[in-house]
Amino acid sequence: MDRHSWAWFHRFASPPYVYRFAGALAPWCAWTALLLIGFGLYGGLWSSPPDYQQGDGFRIIYIHVPSAYLSMMCYALLALASAVGLVWRIKLAHAVAVAAAPLGASFTFLALVTGSLWGKPMWGTFWVWDARLTSELILLFLYLGFIALNRAYEDPRSGDRAAAVLAVVGVVNLPIIHYSVVWWSSLHQGSTRFFGGEAEIATSMVIPLLLMILGFTMLFGACLLKRMQAEILARERDAAWAAEVA
Amino acid sequence: MPPGRRKWHEMKSLHEFLTMGGYAVYVWPSYAIAALVVAVNAIAPSLRLRRLKAEIKARGAKKP
Amino acid sequence: MSRPLFALMSRDLKLAYRRRDELATPAIFFVLVTTLFPLGLSPQPDLLQSIGPGVVWVAALLAGLIGQQTLFKGDFDDGSLEQLLLCPVSLELLALTRVATHWLTAGLPIVLLSPLMGLLMDYPAHAMGELVLSLLLGTAILSLLGAVGAALTVGLRQSGMLMPILVLPLAVPVLIFGAQAAAQAAGGGDPGAALYLLAAMLVLGITLAPFAIAAAVRVSLES
Numbered sequence A: 001m002d003r004h005s006w007a008w009f010h011r012f013a014s015p016p017y018v019y020r021f022a023g024a025l026a027p028w029c030a031w032t033a034l035l036l037i038g039f040g041l042y043g044g045l046w047s048s049p050p051d052y053q054q055g056d057g058f059r060i061i062y063i064h065v066p067s068a069y070l071s072m073m074c075y076a077l078l079a080l081a082s083a084v085g086l087v088w089r090i091k092l093a094h095a096v097a098v099a100a101a102p103l104g105a106s107f108t109f110l111a112l113v114t115g116s117l118w119g120k121p122m123w124g125t126f127w128v129w130d131a132r133l134t135s136e137l138i139l140l141f142l143y144l145g146f147i148a149l150n151r152a153y154e155d156p157r158s159g160d161r162a163a164a165v166l167a168v169v170g171v172v173n174l175p176i177i178h179y180s181v182v183w184w185s186s187l188h189q190g191s192t193r194f195f196g197g198e199a200e201i202a203t204s205m206v207i208p209l210l211l212m213i214l215g216f217t218m219l220f221g222a223c224l225l226k227r228m229q230a231e232i233l234a235r236e237r238d239a240a241w242a243a244e245v246a
Numbered sequence B: 001m002p003p004g005r006r007k008w009h010e011m012k013s014l015h016e017f018l019t020m021g022g023y024a025v026y027v028w029p030s031y032a033i034a035a036l037v038v039a040v041n042a043i044a045p046s047l048r049l050r051r052l053k054a055e056i057k058a059r060g061a062k063k064p
Numbered sequence C: 001m002s003r004p005l006f007a008l009m010s011r012d013l014k015l016a017y018r019r020r021d022e023l024a025t026p027a028i029f030f031v032l033v034t035t036l037f038p039l040g041l042s043p044q045p046d047l048l049q050s051i052g053p054g055v056v057w058v059a060a061l062l063a064g065l066i067g068q069q070t071l072f073k074g075d076f077d078d079g080s081l082e083q084l085l086l087c088p089v090s091l092e093l094l095a096l097t098r099v100a101t102h103w104l105t106a107g108l109p110i111v112l113l114s115p116l117m118g119l120l121m122d123y124p125a126h127a128m129g130e131l132v133l134s135l136l137l138g139t140a141i142l143s144l145l146g147a148v149g150a151a152l153t154v155g156l157r158q159s160g161m162l163m164p165i166l167v168l169p170l171a172v173p174v175l176i177f178g179a180q181a182a183a184q185a186a187g188g189g190d191p192g193a194a195l196y197l198l199a200a201m202l203v204l205g206i207t208l209a210p211f212a213i214a215a216a217v218r219v220s221l222e223s
Helices: A003-011 A015-047 A056-088 A091-123 A131-152 A156-189 A196-200 A203-235 A240-245 B014-022 B024-062 C002-018 C020-040 C045-068 C073-078 C080-085 C091-120 C125-153 C162-186 C192-222
Strands: none
Touching (some): A015 A240, A056 A091, A056 A131, A056 A203, A056 B024, A131 A156, A131 C125, A156 C162, A203 B024, A240 B024, B014 B024, C091 C125, C091 C192, C162 C192
């Protein structure tokens, strides 16, 4: 195995390198996010017409779908980082997971709130036990469990590893949970599908939605990078390189 | 009306934009909460970084 | 290779027998929680019939989890858990044995009591077998999941309700399939799909959970 080809990979196990890398990359992500979201909001809120059935109420979709998608992607990222940390004993990977957890929980919360606000005018109640919202709720519990377990440990390194085990168990369970909720929802709902309108999504909605999804992903990236920086610095506060950077 | 871009003469008015066709009480809080969530997640780490850097500097100054 | 496993199992069973009063508490809790629902709602037979499977299942779930928090606590406190690490048999197999013993002492009583709970909830007699079968599979899966939670929290000084909080979201599919199997059997439908899914989850659990439990035990011991 050529030593050169792995050098770039090994840099990512070095806290000062990742700290500087994250600090440099974050503004780029933020500005890209601003651009994409700006165009997305223009298309979504202003230039696209109201929906045939839902009027202007459907515009919540531009927040709800990106945050729901990100909440799940973040958990996958959290679990992946946890697995890397456990298998290769890279402490930095645990820092990524711990930094990502509150961010993922925030987006899950946002997905739930926007889902509720979308549901109220459409189906009369602030909460509907449909597959998507119920899955998001359970995902929120998974995030909160991870954060709680991580914080419950006095020794942060053990807390990292315990929460990492939980995350891996959770991600294996996640498809099963999702499938069971979808199955449960289909049994109890009969013919009405709450988010069935997505099948007929109009072309005027697709482009702003894609822009918002990409923009939110960039935004997520920027926030994660900043959180990673803070997490790394907190863990390495006694190191020599930390004194230089402060 | 076919989906797609509006014609120029059917362009949205500011009033229509603000009231969101009657759904304003649902749409605007959604966007406001989203903005809040993003703001908190953007600002909190920066604040934490600032606190950490101050703490590290202070510790460095204490050392002889 | 199986001698240490049998030794562990007989030790656990002996200890459980010595504390047999403690053994009864999950079962009593199971009965209590089930009775709370008619008391909190109404004893109308049609209501009880419609909520019965779900109530019995939730009660079994809670009774199982709450009793399992201390699965490794005793051994952790007196140092026996560390000794288990030194055993020639893999920690994963030891964990599986511990779960099996736990299920025998905690899950099985719940399964055996379930027809009685079904009776309380006006559950039809013809479907009692399916109720028992669903709980038989379900309590086993829950013992496996609960052991992961117990191992993750055994080293914490004040874990409180943390273990159930960690495990309950993971237990949702078990609850959904189990309660649905019981409900479908009661309603005259076919509980086959749900029962097969439960069985599949059990197989998955037996295969994978020991690794998670062992990893969690190692983390708890190194802290």
